[in-house]
Amino acid sequence: MFKTRLLSGIVLIIIALATIISGGDILFATTLLISLIGLSELYKIAHLERKLLGMTGYVFTIVYYFMLRYQYKQYFMYFIMIFLVLVMIEYVILFPKFKADEIMIIFFGLFYVSIMLSYIYQTRLLEDGAYIVWLIFICSWGCDTCAYCVGMLIGKHKMAPKLSPKKSIEGGIGGIVGAALIGAIYAGVISQYLQSGENIIIVWFALICALGAIISQIGDLAASAIKRNHDIKDYGTLIPGHGGILDRFDSVIFTAPVIYLLATVIL
Structure with a gap:
């Protein structure tokens, strides 16, 4: 299962890179x-x-x-x-x-x-949208990965036991911090291509990713709540190891409009 999930994830990343670029x-x-x-x-x-x-x-x-x-x-x-x-x-x-x-x-x-x-x-x-759009996936998939790793290592307190028993408060915090860190590193790499100063961009990107990561986890839990209400494990089987489109994009659904809003207001 892990191998299937990993391979599917790699394919998704390749598709995301090709289409967004x-x-x-x-x-x-x-x-x-x-x-x-x-x-x-x-x-x-x-x-x-x-x-x-x-x-x-x-x-x-x-x-x-x-x-x-x-x-x-x-x-x-x-x-x-x-x-x-x-x-x-x-x-x-x-x-x-x-x-x-x-x-x-x-x-x-x-x-x-x-x-x-x-x-x-x-x-x-958007202006600089070729760079800003990646914050959506940093907040969603980056947060998810960091939350999973931190939760596996030190997770003890359940975040929402009735919705997602494996998610922990420690993992949630790790996801937020991890997304902010990835956002700051990403800003440092691409800041030379943007309009604002480097230090300002790094701070704003870190803040946006932290806020986006919070919303991302809410989106993930909201999708889980819908599935629990209808007694289904996954929305579909299109993506091997991940489920359907909504299983993989559940957090992106919430994060995308939030990043758009923050980008238009802050950047």
Whole structure:
């Protein structure tokens, strides 16, 4: 299992490197594909992935991404209202085929998966986005790795025993400190390519990664809570040793919009 997980992780890193460095339409298409797969995994837990409501979610995910691609973000509120009204029309016309909680999953899924993951692409579009976007993965996967190592070594106090029995408070703190340290080292390496002074960038990157790591762990636990509510171990089997897209990107979902926000406010 460890070998399979390691090999899958290496492949994921290679794909991330290739798509994020390329940016543009390659990253756009990859992020859209990941969002659609992740959305289908979420809908699958309610058996909606192949039904009309699920199809509506997929279509509006595609529409949303092309709004980003062609810079129509100013119409976002109209987009959301149309999506909500259309879903409610389907709910009413097909009643009682669908339940109210299924409608909530359809609406929630668009935000939780598609819109939040889109901030990977949106962060890449920022000034210096080619460098800033990597903070998303430092906060997510870097924090996860550091938390795992520290938890294995000295973890004694359970963080959330009902959600994730193996996670410890010590591991959580180690993940935050580790992400901040990686962020500072990363800033030291790439600071010469950025606009701000080197010392300022190192401090800001460390702070952003620390905050992002906290949010990352909340995202991880939130995904676990959804799985516990529906009695499933993994969202899917697409990534050997890791599960589905949502199993691997559960923390990225939360971290991506936070890094985008912090980058636009602080940097």
